[in-house]
Amino acid sequence: MEQPLTYLQNLTQNDWLIADNSRQFQTIAEKLYLELTEILKQHHKPLKIILAEREPVKFLASFLAACAANCSVFLCNPDWGTQEWEQVFTLVQPDIIWGIDYHTYLTRAERPATANNTQHSSPSIQHSELIMIPTGGSSGKIKFAIHTWETLTASVQGFTEYFQLTQVNSFCVLPLYHVSGLMQFMRSFTTGGKLVILPFKSVESIQIPSIQPSEFFLSLVPTQLQRLLQNSELTQWLAQFHTVMLGGAPAWQELLEKARFHNIRLAPTYGMTETASQIATLKPDDFLQGKINSGQILPHAQVTIRNLQGKVLQPHQIGNITIQATSLALGYYPHPGENQDYLQVDDLGFLDDQGYLNIIGRNSDKIITGGENVYPGEIEAAIRATQMVADVCVIGVPDKYWGQALTAIYTPLDANIPTLEIKTVLQDKLSKFKIPKYWICLDSLPRNAQGKINRQALQQIAAEFLQNNREQATIK
Structure with missing residues (x-):
């Protein structure tokens, strides 16, 4: 490059x-x-x-x-x-x-x-210019991952090889200061492709430039996809794209099924700021055929699944995800060298026999309640499947009896739906210990521009609410 x-x-x-x-x-x-x-x-x-x-x-x-x-x-x-x-x-x-x-x-x-x-x-690094990309701002302390033109173009090369492209045309509605927006510029600019930049609100109001969507990659976060699928005209527009990349935050099953129903060429991705965007992507044809994982690993990266002792696990065994990639950040400013060889992330997952990456959840999000390990993603998916909530996040709050008590913080689709009705539907879908003990209803949940939930803010909201309204938040 x-x-x-x-x-x-x-x-x-x-x-x-x-x-x-x-x-x-x-x-x-x-x-x-x-x-x-x-x-x-x-x-x-x-x-x-x-x-x-x-x-x-x-x-x-x-x-x-x-x-x-x-x-x-x-x-x-x-x-x-x-x-x-x-x-x-x-x-x-x-x-x-x-x-x-x-x-x-x-x-x-x-x-x-x-x-x-x-x-x-x-930092003293034998590279050209240093490109610091922010991460961690939604949950408190801001960090800058140290990248270079070489690490970013390595990601571009892996992307083009994976999709067998020479040029990449991108339609960008994501922030350019974030890796998700910046890499769309890098892919188009360095391959001689076209780049459309448009505020997401312009897309929602159907103020869209005249292009051929079939020639473009569009990148969205799940909450953006959800909003566009609520409009039939925009749903038809989405279905015309060559590929609709989906990342930034976990997508829920109902959203994926709706996209598949409308024949959206969705490509769920897995990646992060430290890897210069995705290192695994599910190709649209696989998605439309019913696969629901994060896809295969891009050529510029290697992923292994390891246990707590560092041993590499076999296919279908769940463990910590470890990443090696030519696009890997050189550390966090001002301390280069921390992640130069490999990156062990907080995410848990497994590789199947075909090398497809399956994400289970974040290890740090794991909730231990009554001695049982619970991953919020499973419970959130079940709650969304009731089709009674617009948004939901499950956290654990300190509890002297259970250790942590499952707490669902949600936005209802209809304010008249009682929480007890949601819980009743869940009884046939989840084990009893996985049904949240506390339910807190909010007008909206705190998310950043990439759709990631601010769990730190939710912990504070839950602590304050339960201190004053514990009985009200408990569903008998």
Whole structure:
């Protein structure tokens, strides 16, 4: 794969990007690149750039310029609040900030670098530019996974080999500062494909550019897919796509069945920020034939299933997922080298005889109630299957008798449906110890832009609610 400066110098066509102000892309990128090269002549050291541009074309042009100038670029969510920005400024201590005024987000007038009189040196890694992609922000402390142009293009190469493509056309409705959105740009830009960038709300209101969906990959999170399938016109539009990638959070069985019923060429994926997006994907033909797993492993990655002692397990044996990949992050800023060889993740799963990856759940989400191990995903799927809830999450709350008490926090489809009715339906579907003891009804559940639930927020909501309404939340 070519380096970012080569792409920037060879960029001549203007029709590859379909977005508002798309024709400004090359002008902005070249202007910023020249500015950075002049600044570098004065500094004689790598620059650290915070990139929080809200406008997509300016974001991507800034990203490419920073990479081409061999700067370290930190991708950031412009909608982070004061607490998140203080974390980021203290950690990064940037030389340049694009997209936000840092004074807006600080409780003091000075930058943390000045106030603390400390500096983090840039990691010493024998690679080109460093690309820091945020992770962990929805549950508290923000971390940046350290990537490079090489790790990101390794992911692109694995993707194109897996789908047997030379060009990738992407339709992006996901945040560009997140790996799920950024990699859509990388796939299209580095393979000479087209890239459509559109706010999801524009898709929902059917303000869609004229393209041939059959030539494009669309990426969605489960909550977005759910909303689009509620509109018959958008459902027909989805069914025209070459592939609809689905990731970011676990999808529930009812949603997958509905997509299959409407002949959506869905490709459920498994991956994370640390792996530069997916390392396993279920191909659409397999999905439409009834398979319900995360698919086979992409060529640039290897997955093994291990027990707690590190022994590699046989097919169909459940254990911890361990990943080796050329797209693997080099660690977390500012400490490179933590994940260079392999990554053992918190997820539990197994490989079947054909090498398809099956995800059971997160080990840290496991709930031990009355001595029994319970995985929330199974219970959430059963609750969704009642077709009485719009959203649900099952957590464990401390209980002096059970150790942890199963607690369902949910949004009903109909406010008039009593919780007891949901529980009654579950009695034929789940063992008694798997039926939640407490039920808390909310107007909506806290999720981030990728659809991931904020379990830390739910634990706090449940603790406060049960402290005052324990009897009300208990279904006799």
